[in-house]
Amino acid sequence: xxxxxxxxxxxxxxxxxxxxxxxxxxxxxxxxxxxxxxxxxxxxxxxxxxxxxxxxxxxxxxxxxxxxxxxxxxxxxxxxxxxxxxxxxxxxxxxxxxxxxxxxxxxxxxxxxxxxxxxxxxxxxxxxxxxxxxxxxxxxxxxxxxxxxxxxxxxxxxxxxxxxxxxxxxxxxxxxxxxxxxxxxxxxxxxxxxxxxxxxxxxxxxxxxxxxxxxxxxxxxxxxxxxxxxxxxxxxxxxxxxxxxxxxxxxxxxxxxxxxxxxxxxxxxxxxxxxxxxxxxxxxxxxxxxxxxxxxxxxxxxxxxxxxxxxxxxxxxxxxxxxxxxxxxxxxxxxxxxxxxxxxxxxxxxxxxxxxxxxxxxxxxxxxxxxxxxxxxxxxxxxxxxxxxxxxxxxxxxxxxxxxxxxxxxxxxxxxxxxxxxxxxxxxxxxxxxxxxxxxxxxxxxxxxxxxxxxxxxxxxxxxxxxxxxxxxxxx
Amino acid sequence: xxxxxxxxxxxxxxxxxxxxxxxxxxxxxxxxxxxxxxxxxxxxxxxxxxxxxxxxxxxxxxxxxxxxxxxxxxxxxxxxxxxxxxxxxxxxxxxxxxxxxx
Numbered sequence: 001x002x003x004x005x006x007x008x009x010x011x012x013x014x015x016x017x018x019x020x021x022x023x024x025x026x027x028x029x030x031x032x033x034x035x036x037x038x039x040x041x042x043x044x045x046x047x048x049x050x051x052x053x054x055x056x057x058x059x060x061x062x063x064x065x066x067x068x069x070x071x072x073x074x075x076x077x078x079x080x081x082x083x084x085x086x087x088x089x090x091x092x093x094x095x096x097x098x099x100x101x102x103x104x105x106x107x108x109x110x111x112x113x114x115x116x117x118x119x120x121x122x123x124x125x126x127x128x129x130x131x132x133x134x135x136x137x138x139x140x141x142x143x144x145x146x147x148x149x150x151x152x153x154x155x156x157x158x159x160x161x162x163x164x165x166x167x168x169x170x171x172x173x174x175x176x177x178x179x180x181x182x183x184x185x186x187x188x189x190x191x192x193x194x195x196x197x198x199x200x201x202x203x204x205x206x207x208x209x210x211x212x213x214x215x216x217x218x219x220x221x222x223x224x225x226x227x228x229x230x231x232x233x234x235x236x237x238x239x240x241x242x243x244x245x246x247x248x249x250x251x252x253x254x255x256x257x258x259x260x261x262x263x264x265x266x267x268x269x270x271x272x273x274x275x276x277x278x279x280x281x282x283x284x285x286x287x288x289x290x291x292x293x294x295x296x297x298x299x300x301x302x303x304x305x306x307x308x309x310x311x312x313x314x315x316x317x318x319x320x321x322x323x324x325x326x327x328x329x330x331x332x333x334x335x336x337x338x339x340x341x342x343x344x345x346x347x348x349x350x351x352x353x354x355x356x357x358x359x360x361x362x363x364x365x366x367x368x369x370x371x372x373x374x375x376x377x378x379x380x381x382x383x384x385x386x387x388x389x390x391x392x393x394x395x396x397x398x399x400x401x402x403x404x405x406x407x408x409x410x411x412x413x414x415x416x417x418x419x420x421x422x423x424x425x426x427x428x429x430x431x432x433x434x435x436x437x438x439x440x441x442x443x444x445x446x447x448x449x450x451x452x453x454x455x456x457x458x459x460x461x462x463x464x465x466x467x468x469x470x471x472x473x474x475x476x
Numbered sequence: 477x478x479x480x481x482x483x484x485x486x487x488x489x490x491x492x493x494x495x496x497x498x499x500x501x502x503x504x505x506x507x508x509x510x511x512x513x514x515x516x517x518x519x520x521x522x523x524x525x526x527x528x529x530x531x532x533x534x535x536x537x538x539x540x541x542x543x544x545x546x547x548x549x550x551x552x553x554x555x556x557x558x559x560x561x562x563x564x565x566x567x568x569x570x571x572x573x574x575x576x577x578x
């Protein structure tokens with residue numbers, strides 16, 4: 001066997017090296033300094049890894065099982081940067097006594113999920129794709145269960161692992177039908193031979209519902225709220241941004257590449273799923289009193305918006321999807337960083353009404369939270385507006401009346417979403433309470449994570465070079 | 477020789493028994509067993525398609541082998557999590573683990 005092929009998989013090889021180094025460091029380091037050394041080492045390695053991804057070239061390795069495009073490489077940069085922010089923001093949580101001794105495991109699990117996402121988005125074979133998906137979701141269940149002594153964490157993890165395995169079973173069943181119809185599992189060969197028949201349509205629907213579970217589109221979203229609420233806040237951020245972004249990218253490339261001959265079938269599927277996702281998630285988000293649960297429904301509706309890019313079915317759609325994920329990383333991670341710091345400094349409370357009077361005691365944090373929420377809602381000067389715009393444009397470019405209708409309803413749905421994001425802003429600025437959260441000084445890690453996110457929110461929208469870079473990678 | 481259809485009827489039956497069990501069972505371990513049924517249905521499908529429709533190739537067999545390995549890893553993690561649930565809630569019934577709702 002020719003092992004030199006591994007050199008064409010630079011991001012994966014680099015990430016495996018990071019995993020091994022962190023694992024050995026976790027094993028060797030002892031004593032007082034372990035926490036600071038380990039976290040610094042992991043952070044430095046992640047920065048190197050992000051830089052390494054810039055050098056990755058498009059490659060087709062192992063007879064086409066692994067196919068890395070320019071767009072996938074750019075997506076890997078975005079995912080690695082997102083995971084880096086998660087690592088930085090989780091530092092304040094990792095200082096807690098019962099988690100501190102498991103710090104190394106936390107890093108290793110994050111890295112192995114990231115490796116799974118890498119494999120998933122640059123696969124050229126259904127087996128490789130399945131392995132990547134499982135590598136991303138099985139360690140993720142361990143991360144959700146990381147707060148071992150909390151009931152909610154255990155409950156969320158049980159719901160997550162059961163739905164994840166069930167959905168991967170359903171997805172595999174779909175893939176088996178596609179295999180039966182065309183006799184191959186390579187993406188390129190399947191695309192060349194597939195045609196719409198009852199068997200392949202059944203396969204497509206099963207396959208789509210399996211991935212729909214991962215992205216938490218609406219008929220398959222029941223695990224989302226409980227898992228997001230139960231998981232440790234840093235993990236919730238990771239789940240809602242990085243893992244969802246990777247799955248959305250993978251779904252789009254597969255629908256565009258493999259199921260291209262069946263486009264008239266999956267388009268209708270997408271229309272219905274998108275409308276349901278955005279509308280139902282918004283309605284549920286309106287009534288939430290718990291901030292993490294609220295963010296879960298908000299992220300379901302954002303997933304619906306991301307899926308709008310898939311309707312575009314073009315390089316422009318792919319660009320819009322990557323751009324959306326990039327900005328969503330910045331905005332959502334900012335919100336979760338603040339939830340995390342309030343949870344660790346406060347009394348572990350994530351209720352919405354505990355943010356009453358937050359502006360009076362912590363004006364800076366509440367200002368940053370407002371920026372992030374405005375960006376999520378899509379208010380003009382911030383990046384969130386631009387990414388929504390590009391997603392709508394990509395979907396409208398598709399040109400059919402139905403696509404316009406879907407875009408219009410999605411547009412109407414931004415109104416309730418603005419209402420519920422502003423509800424939190426109202427809590428912080430207007431609501432008064434006898435016992436607001438005490439003033440606290442946030443640590444350097446939190447500040448660093450918030451600074452990164454805020455730069456993203458403010459600059460990614462205004463600097464057109466970001467969009468140009470993504471458009472070039474997507475081959476526009 | 478067993479007729480071709482039998483394999484696919486068996487696998488479809490297993491799949492839907494698994495789905496039905498996953499939806500109706502109120503016990504975490506029983507739900508896990510139902511999921512294993514679904515995965516076994518997939519394995520039968522792949523092996524039968526490969527053996528009967530595309531003899532001489534191995535893609536379906538490989539998929540079966542990998543899916544068995546992965547499902548073993550999944551059940552290991554799932555059982556670990558269920559044990560953790562049991563320690564926290566002193567029960568593995570779905571009805572008793574509903575701290576979070578709506």
